[in-house]
Amino acid sequence: AAGVIQSPRHLIKEKRETATLKCYPIPRHDTVYWYQQGPGQDPQFLISFYEKMQSDKGSIPDRFSAQQFSDYHSELNMSSLELGDSALYFCASSSQGQGQGNEQFFGPGTRLTVL
Amino acid sequence: QKEVEQDPGPLSVPEGAIVSLNCTYSNSAFQYFMWYRQYSRKGPELLMYTYSSGNKEDGRFTAQVDKSSKYISLFIRDSQPSDSATYLCAMSVSSGTYKYIFGTGTRLKVLA
Numbered sequence: 001a002a003g004v005i006q007s008p009r010h011l012i013k014e015k016r017e018t019a020t021l022k023c024y025p026i027p028r029h030d031t032v033y034w035y036q037q038g039p040g041q042d043p044q045f046l047i048s049f050y051e052k053m054q055s056d057k058g059s060i061p062d063r064f065s066a067q068q069f070s071d072y073h074s075e076l077n078m079s080s081l082e083l084g085d086s087a088l089y090f091c092a093s094s095s096q097g098q099g100q101g102n103e104q105f106f107g108p109g110t111r112l113t114v115l
Numbered sequence: 116q117k118e119v120e121q122d123p124g125p126l127s128v129p130e131g132a133i134v135s136l137n138c139t140y141s142n143s144a145f146q147y148f149m150w151y152r153q154y155s156r157k158g159p160e161l162l163m164y165t166y167s168s169g170n171k172e173d174g175r176f177t178a179q180v181d182k183s184s185k186y187i188s189l190f191i192r193d194s195q196p197s198d199s200a201t202y203l204c205a206m207s208v209s210s211g212t213y214k215y216i217f218g219t220g221t222r223l224k225v226l227a
Contacts, residue, residue: 042217
């Protein structure tokens with residue numbers, strides 16, 4: 001079965017640079033969620049989109065922005081990177097179709113290292 | 116205090132043992148309860164998805180929810196070395212597009 005695809009899998013940036021992370025949800029899933037997981041930490045919710053509209057916002061810094069496109073893929077844009085942004089960034093997707101729960105299926109993550 | 120508390124472990128058990136993993140929570144609005152398994156440097160894999168109180172069984176895995184005590188458990192029967200991973204509980208106040216709140220995860224090691 002198709003899963004959530006994230007790219008790139010690994011990314012190394014320097015402080016104050018920008019980064020763009022991409023997420024391709026499971027086919028026919030209409031909701032995308034972004035989470036940040038620091039070393040030894042639990043995933044922290046950043047932001048979510050349903051049908052291309054922002055549906056919820058968590059602890060996402062103002063330096064970060066995200067959007068969902070017409071093909072339902074999503075991009076997380078991160079600017080003025082700081083050392084503390086080094087983490088695993090997960091994308092999850094779910095379907096809000098009739099009879100569906102909100103089971104969120106996670107991608108493999110993008111490991112961002114800021115030097 | 117975090118909304119969801121989970122013993123970080125590590126928890127080491129011999130192969131074939133029954134494993135009990137637990138989470139407590141403070142937000143009585145949580146209605147949906149999930150367990151994920153995460154191998155090192157991989158994405159969380161959904162194991163169990165339950166609604167409200169009660170038990171749910173899937174193969175060697177049983178999830179229990181006690182909303183009156185704000186306590187959830189995951190039991191793994193006949194544990195295998197391949198079960199060695201970090202187990203994360205997650206909760207949500209509703210279905211739909213609601214975010215998940217995660218516990219910190221329990222590291223489990225099943226010894227052959």
